[in-house]
Amino acid sequence: MKQIIAIIRPEKFPEVKKALTDAGVKGMTIREVKGRGNQKGIKLQSRGGSYEIEFLDKIEIMVVVHSDMAQKVMDVILASARTDRGPGDGKIFVLPVDEVIRIRTGEKNDDSL
């Protein structure tokens, strides 16, 4: 089982959500986060000079899927979250998951996903 954490542009969220749902990923957990990448935020120009915005709004999507689904989920997020607007599209992290339990039934691991 793999945990996939994707940090994406907020305005791309509806597209990514739809793409994931279409790919068969129904459950997901999301939150609003702030973050920055290698560019350390962005620089804006104003009449009084330029200034930096260190942290920008992002949405973090967390899903846990069967290991053989992980590549497909990554592809789906890549295709739906990418823009041509330069840096800031976000990142995808993939982590191994030791154990999953569905609280309602006590089912474990692959049965509980």
Added chain:
Amino acid sequence: MILQVDSGDTSWILGATCLVLLMTPGLAMFYGGLIRKKNVLAMFGMCLAAMIAVSIEWFMIGYSLSFSTSIGGFIGDLGYAGLVNIHVASPVGTIPATVFVVFQCVFAMITAAILASPFAERTRFGSFLLFIGIWSMIVYDPIAHWVWAPGGFLFLLHALDFAGGTVVHVNVGFSALAVALVIGKRRGFKKDPMEPHNIPMVLMGLGLLWFGWFGFNGGSALAASEIAGLAIINTNLAACSAAITWVVFEYADKNKKKPSTIGIATGVLAGLVAVTPAAGYVQPWSAFVIGIISTCAVYFVLKWRARSNLDESLDAFACHGIGGVVGAVLTGVFASVNSTGLISGNPMQIAIQALGVLCAAGYAFGVTLVLALIFKKALRIRVPEAEEYVGCDLSQHHEIAYA
């Protein structure tokens, strides 16, 4: 006719002025809650800009252009420019000129702030500040003069506009339409989610608008009189009949079946707008009917706008423009208090009202269109693309609303 100053009348108009003043921050909350949280401060900023720019404009030249001696019925002269010696000017009715100046000033402020609608989430603060001061001078002042100044051509034709249905609402509604056409839609319009970020704030804002509207319409009697009382009864009643009509429409809507609080608020606003020109001229039952008819028009125009590709972001055109037209024309139908309309045997009044609407809507749309085009060509009016994604709060004010 110069009457004696009456202290009762004067104190009511001073109070009404304060009520109307509070409408603009109320409008900022109403608009601010409806947009995304990254732009809420910029919306408050634009409403503050309207208060500040218009107040200064009103002092320098606006009051004079609106209410000084008429030049051909079209605009006032510069007799009161800078408000020099205003404290010794003749009273207006039974209230001192100084009180009339500031009462009219808060009307000009709220009207300008309503025009923030098509600028929402995409406008540079400085450009808006300049735009709104000039707009108030070349669009609001002449229309106020036509309708309310004793020498204005619509005043002389006996067009009825109790508290500003034409001057405020038709004017700003059609101006908003012109701005929306020039400035273009927000990036991601119809693609990215643009849900209201704070609905309780919208409803608080509506509360302040409703509260202020008692001063807006009640104060327009320019006296602490039975007409002021009638205007307030009518204002309240039309707000409620319009809101309940909106609720019925939403229950009947197959996709919705639930009355949204934003819908109820929009209904209240549609009623308040439509009753504005009629408030002191009609019987309460007429105000009730005006509210219902206003929602019937505003609801469907708003639906059409939402389906269209027109990003008139906060529907000033649908609510104020269409509600204003409905109210102005229905005033010609229902006028029966100190005035006559269709139901009291004067069908011609409807034609006069329609003429007033046509003049105000045409002038406001045309002049605002040209002004906005000049601003678009000569000054940057929209923020650059990257700033629009980051949000105008950061890019225009370097602040975050909710840290």
